[in-house]
Amino acid sequence: MKSKGWHEGVWDLTDGTHENLDRLLQSGSIKLGRAQRDRLDWLVGQYGAPTLDGAGEARRSGVIILKEPPSGAAAELFYRSLTPGCAVVIPTSENPGFDFLKSKLTEFGTVGPCGAEGPHELWWGGIGWSKFLTAADASTDRPRIVSCYPRGGDATAAFALRHSLERFDLACHIEPIETEFGDRVLCFEKAEFMVRMWNKYREPLLFVEAGAVLREAPLLPSFLGCDVALHKWNRWEVSARTLYLGRTDRAEMLLRSWQQLAASYPAIWEGYLLDQAWSLTSSQVPLDTVWLPRSYHALKGDLGAMRATILHGEQTTTLDLGPDPGFAGIARAARRAGRTGPRDAFMVMTSKAETGTGIAVILRDVAASDAGAVAATVEAVTCAYAADCGGYGRLELSLCAWQDDVGAAREAAALARYRILEIAPGQRIANDFFASHAANEAVMTARHLFP
Known part of the structure; x- marks a missing residue:
């Protein structure tokens, strides 16, 4: 007869107590801070039984906690053994040795280090977003959609966004703002707008660029209960076109950091500054970040545009990525793996x-x-x-x-x-x-x- 709780690296949900998960983590000498443990508890609730380093042959479902990075053929075999019913958790994901495996998986999110109590970065991912996207459709947690555009400019795009929101019964705030240029909103102007919205409303905020339209209700970030959610186009370049902020102190810290950087460097591209604000914030507090799927940052002309949740009207370019030509090379591998690079403090x-x-x-x-x-x-x-x-x-x-x-x-x-x-x-x-x-x-x- 199968025993209850934890046994030989496997979690038996028939017991359902936190003490068994504690023993599993202790057996692997895994240290997690409170925010990281909360995310792991949530994943166990969604996926079921966790194992250490994939104990056992069958991986039809459950949470797989990896302590050591598989490489080469081992990583390929591990990847092929996974199903959409599995979640992979890497509790020491700041180590670049895990980058190869991460590149084969769908990256769901990261939780930053929690000081001496949880001094590592936790990464979680899997085969694809289908499980979460389906579950999010029934979510009752709804964000307020916010957006802005230059006062005196063409308001057609803003009207299209507002019209696309009507059938989803989502609260929204879309307004024209004073800008230095009549045809675009600079980073510091967008960040100041977001701070005003943060102070004005109590719901989670989802900023969507005025040139976008909603094809589906964007409920994934609020369903996942994260601090912040954003998209990395090309898997490493942070975009500020879609930005979710949960009602947490950590989300506010990122927003304030972004605002301060934008005020100090008003001519620099917004994605570069948001990237730096994320790196700074996640190194100081256990920022729970979700890396949004492409459907939340789809562009017109994309192959997957018909399945988009948020469809942006203008193409994104890398012509003005940032002031430092070395930034791309230093950050690219790290950001693709959801971690900070060597020039930034982990x-x-x-x-x-x-x-x-x-x-x-x-x-x-x-x-x-x-x-x-x-x-x-x-x-x-x-x-x-x-x-x-x-x-x-x-x-x-x-x-x-x-x-x-x-x-x-x-x-x-x-x-x-x-x-x-x-x-x-x-x-x-x-x-x-x-x-x-x-x-x-x-x-x-x-x-x-x-x-």
């Missing part, structure tokens, strides 16, 4: 230290190291900082696969005038790691001042 932690001094820890050789060693080192660094920050008010942890990544991370840290520490996976990190480093820095400074 995780940011702050302390109560009154000093404004920051320290950047660069974990090198990640791609060539065992995934368990990388994860253990991340956990050791964050636990050491939480135990004794050494007087450093801010920690930024970056993961670098190759030496070129280390150079980019060092350059970014130097520009921020941070102390820089470079470590390797498996290196022993004591609880006084940061305090010892601060003491050594003080001695070196004293010798320099008083030789």
Whole structure:
């Protein structure tokens, strides 16, 4: 007779208690923060029994939690064994070793690291969106659709959007706004509009570009209950044409960050700035992000345009991707895998230290190291900082696969005038790691001042 609860890496839903899932995670030494655990609980409720590293042969349904990245033929075999009834969860997905497998799957979302309690990034995906799209049709959670267009410009597109909303019984707010240019809305103008809508309404907000029309009710993001949902066209370039914000503090933090960046750099493309706001926010709080399917960002002329939920009227181009020509190369692989790149901090932690001094820890050789060693080192660094920050008010942890990544991370840290520490996976990190480093820095400074 089959026992209840967790047994040999498999979750038996006949028990249904959180304690069994706790034991499953503990058996794999998996650390999750509260937001990450909430997402995992939700997935187990949707898909059923979880397993560690795909324990067992049959994978007809359930949640598969991966600790180690399969590569080559193993990844291909794993992918072929999956069905739409399976969800794949990677609790240490900041490791680029998982990128190859992710590229074969449909990316559903990510949950950012949660400090020392959950110091990794959780990624979840599967075979396709069909299960969620079907379930979302019956969702009672509905967002308010918001949009804006230049005052004095052609309002035809806005009228078309409003008309397409009528049959879905969705609340909306579409208005003309003052703009610097009569034919377009700049990023800072759109971000300021979104902040006004955030302050005005209490529902989740779904921004849709005025040139779009709705073919279906856009209920997927509210059904999934995320903080933010957006689309990456070409799988890596963040778009601000469709943007969902749940009513959470984390969603507001991303919105405020986007507004501040847009105000500081008004001439820069909105997608670039939204990308940077996402990277900054997800490194500081466990931002629950959903990466929307193409049906939420379909373009006229697409092969799948007839099955679109949101259909945009104008083609998207990469002519003005951003001010930094190196940004595309640095970010492309990372964004395709739903993670931050080497120039951006994977995780940011702050302390109560009154000093404004920051320290950047660069974990090198990640791609060539065992995934368990990388994860253990991340956990050791964050636990050491939480135990004794050494007087450093801010920690930024970056993961670098190759030496070129280390150079980019060092350059970014130097520009921020941070102390820089470079470590390797498996290196022993004591609880006084940061305090010892601060003491050594003080001695070196004293010798320099008083030789």
